[in-house]
Amino acid sequence: MYLISNDKKKMYIEGTVNKECFVQPVVNAEYLKFKRSLKETENEKVKVLDYFAEVKRNGKYSSLREMEVLAKKRKQMLQEKKRERLEREDVLEILFNAFEKHDLWTVRDLADFSGQPVAYIQELVNEV
Known part of the structure; x- marks a missing residue:
């Protein structure tokens, strides 16, 4: 994945993402207050684009989730085809x-x- 910056005239790649991390916050009163303050001061938006999720390799999907869904569909079709x-x-x-x-x-x-x-x-x- 790439981190893209956007000026008024052009877009350019600012960096790349090498590792991915998932963080889940503790939802409490302090967190909710913080989120409300973010909505009020929302001046700049940051977009993270995953260009590789849509890339197909040899007619197959590169996204792991899409491959899992296709595998489940194939397995279900085989179960229906059993005679x-x-x-x-x-x-x-x-x-x-x-x-x-x-x-x-x-x-x-x-x-x-x-x-x-x-x-x-x-x-x-x-x-x-």
């Missing part, structure tokens, strides 16, 4: 019906058509 195996005869009937519609199928397309796991379809196709 239970039907009886062997039922699946074979579905497969034969699929080949009545079209002559050529990939294993993945057959799995999507039948709603069964790819490994199970591959096993049945090898047997037939």
Whole structure:
């Protein structure tokens, strides 16, 4: 992250942030009084910009929070995609019906058509 200063005519980088620290104040009467006094004398605003939070690397997000959110979404999608195996005869009937519609199928397309796991379809196709 960079610390940017802003004059009336131009902006320039004043420094860089090397380490990050999170501080949480004790909320008491003295702290609240201090915060009220800041609101009254708010002349100058300081902005801290994180340019790297929006940078994408190879189509992936660099922010750790965004990566965690994407990982949770992927995990949830995989849980929804899990399929239970039907009886062997039922699946074979579905497969034969699929080949009545079209002559050529990939294993993945057959799995999507039948709603069964790819490994199970591959096993049945090898047997037939």
